[in-house]
Structures are given as structure tokens and as C-alpha cells.
């Protein structure tokens with residue numbers, strides 16, 4: 395039933411529809427206000443203050459022009475409404491404190507996600523969206539990013555060292571969360587003598603695994619330009635190569651946030667190379683995938699929205715995708731594996747153990 399017959403509820407439905415639409419039009423304002431506050435370093439200032447901070451104290455720490463104190467107040471009002479800050483009173487004056495989400499912007503903490511905010515909301519990640527109509531009406535086999543910029547996002551990173559660093563820092567920041575998850579899924583890595591972290595970037599995850607299992611021979615395998623200046627030690631090494639060609643042999647292969655960058659055809663190629671790399675172990679080898687698993691039936695709608703947002707980001711930037719359980723199963727079986735197990739970790743990702 396789209397509209398009821400009574401005039402009153404027809405209007406009310408229209409008003410609700412209007413609010414729904416406006417809310418979605420202005421969703422970007424919350425993202426951009428968050429980015430602005432992250433760039434100012436507000437979380438660090440509140441954290442270093444050691445107690446709730448008043449607006450005037452905050453403005454003075456930030457060395458704001460006096461004309462911008464009211465502006466800061468309005469940014470903080472929205473972000474307080476959104477759960478990023480909370481308000482209390484200091485001698486009758488309003489003062490701000492951090493909440494759990496804004497504590498993730500404290501730059502001295504290993505759990506800091508400011509580099510994700512910086513990279514994901516950088517103009518180089520966002521500008522492409524203005525070309526979506528052109529992209530929809532063409533069939534050139536390009537990503538939205540390529541349609542907008544004439545190069546792939548990977549080529550852009552390879553030609554822009556500062557952007558490559560920004561991307562690697564964002565990936566490294568996300569990987570620190572894995573330290574907590576490792577406590578829950580330590581058993582997955584038990585009894586492995588060797589592991590290759592394919593597309594392992596600058597090795598944050600591998601280092602955490604190596605610290606938990608010092609006798610495991612760990613290799614971070616990534617593109618030459620990513621690992622060229624990385625150094626390790628006897629059981630924690632960097633190897634340059636191309637995962638589409640071949641992958642070094644090991645008891646287990648780790649693929650964290652790699653397969654979602656690629657479509658099914660290319661993901662299949664990577665998985666088949668992983669299978670080859672563990673073939674010497676017979677049925678004992680395994681591939682460990684850490685990625686999103688969409689589960690609309692069981693996840694709450696907010697979590698599903700985040701996963702679907704990521705799906706569109708992967709589609710538009712890389713021609714990649716976030717997968718549901720059935721899509722993971724099809725991919726895994728098509729690559730020649732016989733069994734798998736999906737376990738949710740890190741809040742919105744899953745760990746998928748894949749067996750030959």
C-alpha cells in the first residue's frame with residue numbers, strides 16, 4: 395500500500411519521504427565534518443587535555459581565528475549528535491569528551507583509523523562520482539575511476555608516491571584492529587610452519603602473526619614498489635612479485651582485503667595460484683581469507699549498509715566486489731577447494747578458512 399486514502403496520512407507519508415530523501419542528499423555532510431575535525435586534530439587535543447575541554451579551550455589549542463569559534467561549535471554539534479563526541483559541564487560551562495568512535499582518531503594509539511578517514515575521503519577517491527552518468531551510458535569495460543581519470547586506481551597509486559603512502563598507511567591502520575581479532579582466532583594459525591601474506595602491503599598483519607608465532611616463517615608478498623624499502627628479519631621477510639603469476643609456497647596463504655579488490659575472474663586466478671602454493675601440503679594446507687561477507691538476513695541494517703557501501707566503493711574504484719556467503723562458496727569451489735568455514739571477526743569483516 396503506497397498511499398492511504400485519507401488526506402492526512404498521504405501528506406504525512408510525503409513529508410516522511412521528503413525527510414528520507416533530504417537525509418540521503420546530505421549524508422556527505424557528516425562524512426566531511428568528520429574529515430574536517432580529523433584534520434584539525436580535535437581528538438588528540440581532547441585526549442591530551444586529560445579532562446573534558448570547553449569550546450574556548452579547544453579553539454585556543456587549535457589556534458582558531460576568533461570568528462571561527464561559532465563554526466567549530468556547529469561542527470561539534472552535528473558530530474555530537476552523530477555520537478562522535480559527548481557533552482558534559484565544567485563549572486557550568488559546556489565541555490566535550492571523546493566517545494568510543496572519536497577515540498579511533500587519537501593518532502598516538504595503535505587503533506587509530508584517521509588514515510582511513512583521510513584516504514577514503516580524499517578528493518582522489520571521491521571526484522570520480524561526478525562521472526557516474528558517463529560511466530553508466532558507456533560500455534568500455536572501465537571502472538568509474540578509470541572513466542573519470544583515464545587510469546586505474548592502481549596506476550594512479552604507482553605514479554603518485556604520496557598517494558601510495560596514504561593508501562598503505564590506511565591499510566596499515568585497518569590492520570592494527572587485527573591484533574584484537576588474533577586473540578579470538580589464534581587457533582587458525584596454530585601448527586603452521588610457514589605463511590605467505592599475499593598483497594600484505596607493509597606487513598602490519600604479518601608482523602602481528604609473527605609476534606604471536608615467532609617460529610613461523612612469514613613472508614609478505616606484494617608488488618615491487620610496495621615492498622622495495624621494507625626490511626624484516628629471519629622469520630619475517632618481504633618478497634616482491636605478482637600474485638597473478640605465481641605465489642611462493644607455504645603451509646598457509648593469507649589474503650586480507652585483497653579479493654574484494656578484484657572481480658570473480660581475477661579472484662579465481664589468485665585463488666588458483668594460492669592452491670598451487672599450498673599443494674605440497676596435500677589436504678593439510680589452507681588459505682585464510684579476511685574480507686567482508688554480506689549477510690543481509692542476519693546482520694543488522696546498519697552493518698549491512700556499511701558492507702553495501704564498501705561493495706560500491708570496490709566496484710567503482712577497482713571493479714571489485716563484496717561477496718555474500720553463496721558468492722564466496724561459488725568462488726571457493728570453482729577454484730578447486732573442497733571445504734570452507736566463515737567466522738565473523740573485527741566487527742564487519744569475516745575470516746574464511748579455505749581447504750583443498
Ligand SMILES: C[S@@+](CC[C@H](N)C(=O)[O-])C[C@H]1O[C@@H](n2cnc3c(N)ncnc32)[C@H](O)[C@@H]1O
Nearest residue numbers: 565569593594595616617620635636637650651
Ligand atoms: C587493499 S590492499 C590490502 C593490504 C593488506 N593485505 C591489508 O589488509 O592491509 C591490497 C594489496 O594488494 C597489493 N597488490 C595489488 N596487485 C598485486 C599483485 N599483482 N601482486 C601482489 N600484490 C598486489 C597492493 O599493492 C596492496 O598492498
Ligand SMILES: O=C1c2ccc(O)cc2O[C@@H](O)[C@@H]1c1ccc(O)cc1
Nearest residue numbers: 510513514519560561564651655707
Ligand atoms: O578504505 C578503503 C579501502 C579499503 C580496502 C581496500 O582494499 C581498498 C580501499 O580503497 C578505498 O575504498 C578506501 C581507501 C581509498 C584510498 C585510500 O588512500 C585509502 C583507503
